[in-house]
């Protein structure tokens with residue numbers, strides 16, 4: 121592909137779906153062959169709810185009753201998922217189509233109604249004494265539900281009396297005000313002053329254009345976009361400090377109400393992630409900050425800047441002049457790249473094409489971006505807006521990673537343990553991206569292509585490992601501040617963010633006077649200790665991809681076992697069984713070895 125020039129790129133422009141050959145459109149008729157069949161299933165929801173209602177007041181009356189109740193609930197969930205899956209995929213084909221949107225609304229409404237009618241189910245389960253749950257979890261009749269019961273037993277110590285639980289449930293809506301205020305202020309009320317490019321032209325600045333301007337070659341545009349964007353946030357710093365303070369206090373309140381030692385322990389509880397894993401990740405990444413500092417220095421030299429500014433970090437070091445790649449060629453490369461995963465993986469991958477899981481091209485009204493979706497009873501469908509280039513090919517590899525993970529877990533697990541947790545979700549997708557990276561690197565004929573691939577990899581390390589851990593550290597610290605009774609103010613938040621930023625980027629990154637306010641624009645600080653999962657997933661993927669690419673068949677087999685394990689164990693245990701122990705620093709250190717090797721290689725090639 122090195123021979124192809126950028127000016128030959130033609131992005132397919134179809135004005136409607138019928139112009140696209142069938143092979144490049146997903147086949148939703150595998151879910152429902154007709155709208156009538158969807159309607160016929162929709163009409164069954166009520167009787168499925170009634171079937172579950174028959175067990176009201178009886179859940180604790182024995183193993184057989186409990187099994188039948190769980191099965192009735194699973195059947196209802198499967199039906200709703202299937203109806204919803206079809207409705208939403210079909211609506212994503214053209215989001216302007218009101219009939220399609222109508223079906224999404226109808227099934228959502230029906231699911232909400234079912235949830236309200238069955239709101240007694242969980243509390244009734246939680247009423248069952250722990251000794252009884254223990255013996256039920258060992259009953260062979262309930263084998264398919266033993267994991268569910270195990271998790272229920274584990275949550276018992278954090279369950280309060282019926283009266284307290286009722287008040288906690290009533291408090292949940294008014295407690296959500298902080299994030300609502302944050303997103304209204306940020307999305308609806310704030311207006312940004314236009315950015316100005318090197319020619320003096322005004323460029324409209326909003327959340328959508330901001331990212332593109334920062335990747336622009338025009339340094340004046342980058343400077344202006346960053347400056348105007350962050351200045352607008354700085355104006356509301358006291359309000360944003362109040363919304364964060366209120367959110368963190370909510371987390372601390374719930375943690376204390378549920379008898380956890382801290383908000384962070386309460387958040388890590390559902391994944392059973394030890395606090396030492398969270399803290400260990402931050403410590404290890406901090407030990408490897410010199411590599412990020414080295415990258416800052418390298419970028420400064422390659423871009424030919426006398427000073428590296430915070431808004432210079434996003435512009436590529438290597439121009440993608442030769443990345444044109446037709447879709448079918450991209451598919452072929454992905455097939456080749458995942459070959460080290462073996463026969464079983466390869467033949468499952470073929471199903472994505474032969475069973476038409478993928479909706480490839482853009483048409484007007486189609487949902488933007490890319491995702492892997494699908495449910496237990498459907499194919500793991502993929503939506504793309506594919507452009508014939510290398511970036512889109514990485515996206516294809518990524519989404520196929522998710523879909524194959526879903527495919528293997530669904531095929532190997534009972535419904536109750538099929539759905540893999542968010543903690544593990546990005547492992548399979550990033551492993552595929554890395555396998556594609558190694559494969560392309562090996563095949564690359566030109567120095568330019570190699571540099572381009574290394575630069576692409578640096579971006580992933582910067583954004584997924586360093587940046588997310590910087591956020592994870594900030595998040596941990598501000599919760600601890602509130603727990604110690606220290607106030608979260610614009611001043612204290614900005615001081616702490618600024619010191620973290622200086623430590624992470626190092627001495628060669630020039631200090632921008634407004635970078636201290638950047639915390640105020642990050643929505644993830646309202647997501648309850650979520651961002652670190654990107655980093656652990658990314659590190660795990662580096663570990664698996666490198667070993668598998670280098671031909672470690674034992675690791676490959678345990679990785680396939682991982683893909684089949686769904687949520688049958690705690691995520692940390694799932695990874696340990698696959699050969700990766702996040703309780704120690706080694707896997708994160710191994711990921712940094714990949715980064716260091718790439719830095720060495722880039723420096724060698726760019727001399």
Ligand SMILES: [Zn+2]
Nearest residue numbers: 518522546549
């Ligand atoms: Zn993903």
